[in-house]
Amino acid sequence: MANKTWWKESVVYQIYPRSFNDTNGDGIGDLKGITEKLDYLKDLGIDVIWLSPVYQSPNDDNGYDISDYRKIMTEFGTMEDWDELLEQMHTREMKLMMDLVVNHSSDEHEWFQQSRQSKDNPYRDYYIWRAGKEGKEPNNWESIFSGSAWKYDEQTNEYFLHLFSKKQPDLNWENPKVRQEVYDLMKFWLDKGIDGFRMDVINLISKVPGLPDGKTHEGKKYASGADFYMNGPRIHEFLQEMNKEVLSKYDVMTVGEMPGVDTEQAQLYTGEDRQELNMVFQFEHMDLDSGPSGKWELKPLTLQDLKFTFTKWQKGLENDGWNSLYLNNHDQPRMVSRFGDDGEYWLESAKMLATFLHMLQGTPYIYQGEEIGMTNVHFDSIDDYQDIETLNMYREKLEEGNDPKDIMRSIYVKGRDNARTPMQWDDSENAGFTAGTPWLKVNPNYNEINADRQVNDVNSIFHYYKRLIQLRKENEIVVYGTYDLLLPDHPTIYAYTRTLGAEKLLVILNFSKEASNFELPSECHYQSKELFISNYEVDEAESINRIELKPYEARVYKLKV
Structure with missing residues (x-):
């Protein structure tokens, strides 16, 4: 069994502060707004809050362009507000993980x-x-x-x-003074009492010397160049130095956002004897519905691809390393719209996806609003969108002669603003997010989908998440059990087991809006069974040898073997 640590046993909740809760009516979420909602997060069962950047920034890329790493953005409040937030979190035995953005700074730094x-x-x-x-x-x-x-x-x-916006110049990590500046600012926050860092695109900090040209594809003016800055030649040296100088001196959790990383590289980044990071965010499953030209080229997702990818990561890191479990975040569309059904089977598919994720091995990350099943948004006009990546792409595709309707279709499916519409607290104006004009329009479905309604409904998605988190805390097998895939070729059912000693969890998920037949594989022996959790009413006496699953049904059984 993997070594036991608190960050493996935790459930993380990501807050995108601009869209979470506004207390002063300026239409922008703030730190006091987060403090105000801590009891809601405690009730859900959250252990760690990951806070997207709240540092001083001109906001070219919504705070991921930092002009002062030791100051709080005025729109979010003051350092006193931040101190109060940390104190209130620690009082409730919740931990705080800050965003560390040090591949680049703002050009106003x-x-x-x-x-x-x-x-x-x-x-x-x-x-x-x-x-x-x-x-x-x-x-x-x-x-x-x-x-x-x-x-x-x-x-x-x-x-x-600048690998990102023109206002985000890349820092030169080859310069030891830059590295020392980064370690100093990390210590500044750790000494204030934070409990870890999520590190933005951290595997891009080492560039290949000489910065050679990349290969251009037909009709393209520029080459991606990613081969020369993703997982570059000195990346492990830099992370080990960071660990030695800073991280090893504190009891913290670390997760590195790492586009283009595979399981072998992830073992190096997260191996327990490597002294680098605890876990990585990888993107392989986020690229399964993207065509050859990138995320804006839509292609259907197949369950086979999803099974293959998750299984590869589950098995690849099971003995050395650790997985981060997520299906959405501030850069990705809403998971129920992308992997489930945000129409007829909204409730069932949101619960099924939650079951899928929380029963895997790794640390689960919940993105704000996921726990109430928030969905993608379809704004009529490009003028209603705020995201720099989306706006740049729209302009570029228009210049290339693409039909605006086709471009908007891609934005509806993949745009980052899907995740950034304000949190839906209740059915009052602007979903209870602000008394002013929200910085980004609220999703019009807030009358039906909001936290207030779900907290008061025991059959809601919120209460289902609460139960999943509670089961994780009460059952070591959910955290530390090994994963094995069942029925690899089944077109609509994703089934797997988790095993710890003489206990086994059997996880059965229907990823379809049609009924699907599950047959227990002959190699799956058990002496007794009990229902662990399900998203439909289930007769406990029903045999598990053959089950007709309802649309998007999820069942987990605990087996004695």
């Missing part, structure tokens, strides 16, 4: 303001500057937010690298 002054400025090498080549960019890399990854700066007649 003092380091960058200094860096662009002159080529011999002491801060010049805090960022990645290069001369142009034949009147063009230093290489052909493309920004993840589209367009070139380089921006020309007239003051010194050179370009700086």
Whole structure:
């Protein structure tokens, strides 16, 4: 069995503060708004809150462009508000994990303001500057937010690298002074009492020396360049140094957001003897419904692909390493709209997906509103959207001659604002999120889907999540049991077991709006069974050898073997 630790046994709740709860009527969520809702999260059973960035920022990328790592964004409140929030969380025995965004800063950060002054400025090498080549960019890399990854700066007649927005210049991790600055700011927050870090795109910090050109695809002006900055040559050295200098001195949890990481690399990042990170966010399952040209090219998701991918990660990290379990976050569409059915079987499919995720091995992450089944939003006009990635893509696709209706269809399915519409607290105006005008429109379905209604309904999605979390706390097998896939070729049923000693959990999930027949595989022996949790009424006496599952039905049985 894996070594026992508190962060393996925890359930994490991600708060996107801008959209969570506004107490001063300016239409933007704030720190006091989070403090106000801590009892709601405690009631749900949450152990750790991951707070998306609340640092000083000009907000080009909603706070992921930081201009001062030691100050709180005025819109969210003051450092006193933050101190109060931490104290109130710790009083309720909840922990706080902050976002660490150190692949890049804001171009309004003092380091960058200094860096662009002159080529011999002491801060010049805090960022990645290069001369142009034949009147063009230093290489052909493309920004993840589209367009070139380089921006020309007239003051010194050179370009700086920005893998994301033009206002997010990449920090130069080759410079030991930069690394020391990062370790100092981490200690600043850890000494204030936080309990961990979620590290934004942390596997992009080591770039291949020389920054070579990437391969361009037909008709494309820029190359992704990802081979030269994802999981780069010094990444493990940097993370081990960070662990030695900072993380090893505190009892904290760490998760690295790592696009383009596979199971073998994840073992290196999260192996218990490696002294790097506790776990990673990987994206393989988030790319299963994307075509060859990326996330905006929609393709149907197959259950076979989902089974194969989750099984690969479950087995790949079961002995050394640890999984982060998630189906949505602030960068991804709502999971019930994407993997379930947000229409006729909204309630059943939301509960089924929750069962699927919380019965896997790993630490579950709940994204705000997931626990009440919040859905994707369909705004009529592009003018109602705020996300920089979405707006850049829309503009680019229009210039390429694409039909606006087709572009909007992609946004409805994959746009990041799906996750960022304000939290739906009740059926009052603006879903109880704000007394003012919300920074992003509220999803119009808040009259039907809101926390107030669900907290008061024992059959709600909220109460189902609460039960799942309680079962995890009461049963070690949910945390530490090994995972094995059943019925790998079944087109509509995802079934698996979790085993710990003489106990086994049998998890049966119908990923379809049609009834599906489950037959217990002959190798699955048991002496007795009891129903652990289900999203429909079930007769306890019913045989599990053959079950006709209802649409999106989920059942978990505890077996004695």
